[in-house]
Amino acid sequence: MAGTVFLYDxxxxxxxxxxxxxxxLDDLAGKVVxxxxxxxxxxxxxxxxxxxLLVSKYGVKSVIKRQKPAATEPxxxxxxxxxxxxxxxxxxxxxx
Amino acid sequence: xxxxxxPAVRPAVLFETADDWDAINxxxxxxxxxxxxxxxxxxxxxxxxxxRFAGRPRDALVARVAPAFGPATVEGIAINAVxxxxxxxxxxxxxxxxxxxxxxxxxxxxVQATTNPVAVMIILNGPxxxxxxxxxxxxxxxxxxxxxxxxxxxxxxxxxxxxxxxxGDMDRATQGQPGKYTFCCAENEAENPWEPLHVERGYxxxxxxxxxxxxxxxxxxxxxxxxxxxxLNMFAQxxxxxxxNEYIFGGEPWLILGPEHAAxxxxxxYSKADIKAxxxxxxxxxxxxxxxxxxxxxRNARRPELGEFGAEAMLTISPRPEDxxxxxxxxxxxxxxxxxxxxxxxxxxxxxxx
Numbered sequence: 354m355a356g357t358v359f360l361y362d363x364x365x366x367x368x369x370x371x372x373x374x375x376x377x378l379d380d381l382a383g384k385v386v387x388x389x390x391x392x393x394x395x396x397x398x399x400x401x402x403x404x405x406l407l408v409s410k411y412g413v414k415s416v417i418k419r420q421k422p423a424a425t426e427p428x429x430x431x432x433x434x435x436x437x438x439x440x441x442x443x444x445x446x447x448x449x
Numbered sequence: 450x451x452x453x454x455x456p457a458v459r460p461a462v463l464f465e466t467a468d469d470w471d472a473i474n475x476x477x478x479x480x481x482x483x484x485x486x487x488x489x490x491x492x493x494x495x496x497x498x499x500x501r502f503a504g505r506p507r508d509a510l511v512a513r514v515a516p517a518f519g520p521a522t523v524e525g526i527a528i529n530a531v532x533x534x535x536x537x538x539x540x541x542x543x544x545x546x547x548x549x550x551x552x553x554x555x556x557x558x559x560v561q562a563t564t565n566p567v568a569v570m571i572i573l574n575g576p577x578x579x580x581x582x583x584x585x586x587x588x589x590x591x592x593x594x595x596x597x598x599x600x601x602x603x604x605x606x607x608x609x610x611x612x613x614x615x616x617g618d619m620d621r622a623t624q625g626q627p628g629k630y631t632f633c634c635a636e637n638e639a640e641n642p643w644e645p646l647h648v649e650r651g652y653x654x655x656x657x658x659x660x661x662x663x664x665x666x667x668x669x670x671x672x673x674x675x676x677x678x679x680x681l682n683m684f685a686q687x688x689x690x691x692x693x694n695e696y697i698f699g700g701e702p703w704l705i706l707g708p709e710h711a712a713x714x715x716x717x718x719y720s721k722a723d724i725k726a727x728x729x730x731x732x733x734x735x736x737x738x739x740x741x742x743x744x745x746x747x748r749n750a751r752r753p754e755l756g757e758f759g760a761e762a763m764l765t766i767s768p769r770p771e772d773x774x775x776x777x778x779x780x781x782x783x784x785x786x787x788x789x790x791x792x793x794x795x796x797x798x799x800x801x802x803x
Binding site for chain 2: 355356357358359360361362363364365366367368392394420422423424425426427
């Protein structure tokens, strides 16, 4: 019968502190929605259709669309600042 | 910063289990805590022995590792180093490597989550590489040396277990590459006719450094010519590799020069800067080689650098000649390696033990 041994879990221990999520929106009417287009092929077309739908069906006030130079590059600080300053909701793209 | 300053960072979980090597490996395999190879069980005793070489408190936060942004504490790095089979003396190298991959310019989130096969190559420079017997000569990118094998493996385990990049989950690599198991060597400074890599990057020769590079793979370049210009032409023809990310994003191509090719180039009067300038011109690629969808990717990614251009343009491999990187490694023979980078990435160097 083998004895026992103490071993470590190689992953970080789960955090005890609560994460405060952003408050969800009750509805989209009159809101400004941002899209970060990840520059994958055709995502821009998907965004165009979604933007039209958000305005016509859900009463969104306006949609701001910003494309990253490439999927492998983060959005620039200027784009993030613009979207944070102007949008009630931002959708990041992962289309292809 | 330590966990005392950051309550979100907690000590690693210690658990009791049967002292049975097979059962332990079954557990780590089942939990996806290994890279697919058997691990050295990270016992309390082995981790304590590793931590004696840390040079920092065990709860010090080294970095948050993308894409999960898990906190990499000294303790967490030591646990993964034990699992990889590292000698305790290697720990400061691994800590510096984790710091380096987490620098913003390394773009680790993309490296970890992409469909691209990119692997992280570790290059050591300075006296510690010799003390730790990190191979820089025969088969330096191959198997057979404990430090090379286990340091590269340990970094991969950190990227998986702390960074959360598990294949098919957050690691979306279509095929990956063998270098994702381990990819580590030292520069052959003794046979480098120019200044060592770390000196070129602004460090003193007597400092020990680790440089991390994200590369798509390795392509062998065998040429027997003893003429420098012919060597460079062969290199340039290899670098014109249309499906790599280099031309798409304007990258940072790496050349791992065998000492014989380095000597040939030095005898012909080439400095490192001369080599870079020559290769940058010779490796221009006709944009027309690229399919329209890929050409559009180039335009999207490089418009600020290149402006508007048509299919008749000759694309440079990198924004500037100095973006081409050179390291000398290997033993005798007429072989060098081209290592195309991930493209949207820049190598990062850190001093070991700081």
